[in-house]
Amino acid sequence: MGNVSRVCSAFLQNGKLNLIYMLISLKEMLKNAYTNKYAVGAFNCLSLENVIGAIKAAEELRSPIIIQLAEVQFPCAPIELMAPLYLNAAKAATVPVAVHLDHGESMETCIHAMRLGFGSVMYDGASLPFAENVRITREVVRIAKAFGVDVEAELGKVGNADNNENKKDPDIYTGVQESLLFIQRTGIDALAIAIGNKHGHYIATPQLNIARLTEIHEACEMPLVLHGGTGTSEEDFKACIHNGICKINVATAIQLGVTNHLRQYLQSNANPDYIEMKEEVVKATKEVVAYHIKLFESEGRF
Numbered sequence: 001m002g003n004v005s006r007v008c009s010a011f012l013q014n015g016k017l018n019l020i021y022m023l024i025s026l027k028e029m030l031k032n033a034y035t036n037k038y039a040v041g042a043f044n045c046l047s048l049e050n051v052i053g054a055i056k057a058a059e060e061l062r063s064p065i066i067i068q069l070a071e072v073q074f075p076c077a078p079i080e081l082m083a084p085l086y087l088n089a090a091k092a093a094t095v096p097v098a099v100h101l102d103h104g105e106s107m108e109t110c111i112h113a114m115r116l117g118f119g120s121v122m123y124d125g126a127s128l129p130f131a132e133n134v135r136i137t138r139e140v141v142r143i144a145k146a147f148g149v150d151v152e153a154e155l156g157k158v159g160n161a162d163n164n165e166n167k168k169d170p171d172i173y174t175g176v177q178e179s180l181l182f183i184q185r186t187g188i189d190a191l192a193i194a195i196g197n198k199h200g201h202y203i204a205t206p207q208l209n210i211a212r213l214t215e216i217h218e219a220c221e222m223p224l225v226l227h228g229g230t231g232t233s234e235e236d237f238k239a240c241i242h243n244g245i246c247k248i249n250v251a252t253a254i255q256l257g258v259t260n261h262l263r264q265y266l267q268s269n270a271n272p273d274y275i276e277m278k279e280e281v282v283k284a285t286k287e288v289v290a291y292h293i294k295l296f297e298s299e300g301r302f
């Protein structure tokens, strides 16, 4: 069990990450972000072109980066096929690249990802009652420790942008005391919180509860994660990364960027070429990832 090459030695020097093996643990990566008040972008990569584009952007900007795959994406990007791609790309990169399972819906999926070599997993029990979320998350952490894998978990419900459930209900936000209890009882390495952020395509720009974020940050003193990174205003992103958000998930923005690039390519080319289209996907992914790296202030950290 375990993957020795993943247990890399990372250390801090002038606020920059230095490490021997490029496959870095999420925990080490986020510790540096937490100390130096920036966030690492976590980009959902569904193809070879997405992986190449994302890592190119990170290398050019000398930024750490997280590439991740969510369980809901397995039907179009099977994890067994994506794992070697992610891991080999991460090892070959000249910047720290963490390989992460996003939104594991069961303990079994998390263990499957650990066996395939993922350096960290997110177990998502946010829709469960608090005690049940604690129980399963703690079990995932216990198993993950044996693999040398780090764990992100979620508390409070991140909604979907296309439905307006509980819009004005303050209870949709993650609580301060429950966050503290959850961290103490589970032993997680990073906590995803709900502060008005939503997954998917936005109709209107979401309003984030920065006051609640600040309270959670001060009480918990641990790397926090923001899901639903598409559509949030630049001002809110800045407030987040200066108040404990160390990992920001970006999925939909890549899909939108790629779709727009391909649409333009097809409109301006009477004889479209598949290889050129693949290159367009790499270029589009790189553009979206570079934009977020700069926004999250992780540029030049390696």
Ligand SMILES: [Zn+2]
Binding pocket: 103, 158, 199, 227, 228, 249
């Ligand atoms: Zn998410």
